[in-house]
Amino acid sequence: MTDVLKSYRFREEREADWRKLDLILTRAENSGVKALSDEDMATLPHLYRQAVSSLSVARSISLDQNVINYLEGLCTRAYFFVYGARTSIGERIAQFFREDWPAAVRGAVFSTVLATLFLFGGAALAFFLCLQDMDWFWTINGHNFFDMRNPDASVEDLRSTIYTTPGEHGQDQLSAFSSFLFNNNAQIALFAFALGFAFGIPTAWLLVYNGVTIGAMYAVFWDKGLGYEFTGWLLIHGVTELFAIVLAGAGGFIIGGAVAFPGRLSRLASARAAGRRAANVAMGCVVMLIIAALLEGFGRQLINSDVIRYAIAGTTLVLWLGYFYLPRARRTA
CATH class of the missing domain: 1.20.58 (Methane Monooxygenase Hydroxylase; Chain G, domain 1)
Known part of the structure; x- marks a missing residue:
């Protein structure tokens, strides 16, 4: 007392x-x-x-x-x-990427784990449902789904979507594809972050929905014996892209948690304080999405070796984990 x-x-x-x-x-x-x-x-x-x-x-x-x-x-x-x-603008930007962003991510471990569980939990649920009954794929994606990557496609057709032949894609097509993917993924990350104010509920739904879409697609390739090949095709860009979406979702959960449990502050003051912390987590995701778009629009389409795809995926995972979570010495003035 x-x-x-x-x-x-x-x-x-x-x-x-x-x-x-x-x-x-x-x-x-x-x-x-x-x-x-x-x-x-x-x-x-x-x-x-x-x-x-x-x-x-x-x-x-x-x-x-x-x-x-x-x-x-x-x-x-x-x-x-x-x-x-x-401090110059350049120094401020350097400090953000050197110290502020990694520190903000390290301080949001709980929210990051929560976002990861929603995303990959949705993927696992859809994956196992579709393996049991492929009608679930059409329930998730709708019967107007015209992409050739569906349960009715042959093994050869599915394989052709994850391996390209030389000259199949022109440089302009790849650039346009990369731009489209960046815009699409940026919208997903933006909504996952911005919708956090509603107690984090829309953020959770969006993460689950995206996970379900991935899981259903993964089940199609797994069922045709192409799980290993599809995993390499997906992870060459997916490590960076999904990590960015998870961090954006974590930012949304930080805001949602502050609104739901404001403590002694008003909800507005609590949301304002949490919003600044969440923004530090989510702002750098734009850079991650640019990198993911380049890997997806160029690397994934031009690299047909499974070994190289897995090597790139593993390298990006180690680099991101090291960048965010390895302790580092503080700079002194």
């Missing part, structure tokens, strides 16, 4: 300054620094130092996690306006 009272008093004594800092930052973000008065400019560094001090104390007394997340976001925003002028 004593800890609860201390926590309440701590917040009550400082919350007015937090909100004042938040108001100044919001005005600067919406209208630019020129919109700030001389008083705001003079007060900003002081309020920033107070917020950093509050964050340090909040961590030491194990204050409500949502409040800590709110203060972390507040301090990050304030730091940009207090010290951001000393």
Whole structure:
């Protein structure tokens, strides 16, 4: 009970300054620094130092996690306006990919695991349902599904969709295909992230739906004895593409969790704080989707060796896992 009272008093004594800092930052973000008065400019560094001090104390007394997340976001925003002028755009971008993005992903392990379970759980469900009865494929994809990769296709027809002959695809066709795939996958990732505000329910549905589509297609090739070949064809780009979609979904779940369980903050304040953390997770997914589109539009169509396909897939998996999850030394000023 004593800890609860201390926590309440701590917040009550400082919350007015937090909100004042938040108001100044919001005005600067919406209208630019020129919109700030001389008083705001003079007060900003002081309020920033107070917020950093509050964050340090909040961590030491194990204050409500949502409040800590709110203060972390507040301090990050304030730091940009207090010290951001000393850093060039190039340095900020480099810092994002060097430190901010991997750190954000490492801090979202639970949401990432949850998104992975929804995506691959849907794939596993559809895979086993279709193996038991291929009518499930048509239920999932609809009877107007005209792609030749369906249960009625012969082994030879299916094989022709995962191996290409030299000269079959022109460079312009591959470029157009790559562009189409990037746009399609970017939309999936965007919706998985953006729909998180609705308690994460649409995000979960979208991940399951995409997983079901993959699982049903996988069952078709597996049933024809082409599981090994199709896996290599899929994973050469799928490791990067599915990882990006999972991270976008994780960002959606971060926001959804904050809205569903705001703690002592209002739902809006909780969602705002979570949105900044989630954005750090999801923003880099655009780069991943560009890489996946290049691998899918070019590499997957031009490389017919199963061994090379698996080697590329394994290499990309190791690189992404190492980039996100291996500990690294912090740079000091």
